[in-house]
Amino acid sequence: MQSHAGSKNNVANVRAPIKPLPSQVFDIIEQFLLDVQFGHLILIIQDGFVVKIDKIEKFIISAKSQEKRISSKEKVKKKHSIQVKILSDLQSIQYGQLVIHVNNGQVGQIEKTEKRRFDELEGLYGDGI
Numbered sequence: 001m002q003s004h005a006g007s008k009n010n011v012a013n014v015r016a017p018i019k020p021l022p023s024q025v026f027d028i029i030e031q032f033l034l035d036v037q038f039g040h041l042i043l044i045i046q047d048g049f050v051v052k053i054d055k056i057e058k059f060i061i062s063a064k065s066q067e068k069r070i071s072s073k074e075k076v077k078k079k080h081s082i083q084v085k086i087l088s089d090l091q092s093i094q095y096g097q098l099v100i101h102v103n104n105g106q107v108g109q110i111e112k113t114e115k116r117r118f119d120e121l122e123g124l125y126g127d128g129i
Helices: 005-013 023-035 063-072 083-091
Strands: 038-046 049-058 096-103 106-114
Touching: 023 038, 023 049, 023 083, 023 096, 083 096, 083 106
Parallel strands: none
Antiparallel strands: 038 049, 038 096, 096 106
8 A cells, every 4th residue: 555645745845946036136135235334134035036125234333434434435346256145045945034144344144044834734633833
């Protein structure tokens, strides 16, 4: 007798195709990476689409930061080296969020939180998820 549980697990592991990101999302990420010295960008993803972006920019007031601000205005606009990694992570999420932390003009950390729902567990012990 064959069990159908194996085929059910395979269905749960199938991911939806990667959807292309709108150019507006690319522009926001690129501008954030080039302009922000301190802060973070939170991208919320549902059904493989970016549905919300929160940009939090922090300003540190000191003699050092004022000197740096003058020199940063002369910064050449170019593609950030980690931008490809960010876009790859972003496209791999179906549901969840991606948080990009910038400290002193450099990406210091990227947090990727992916949410998954498992249909075969729904209703187990009278509970839903």
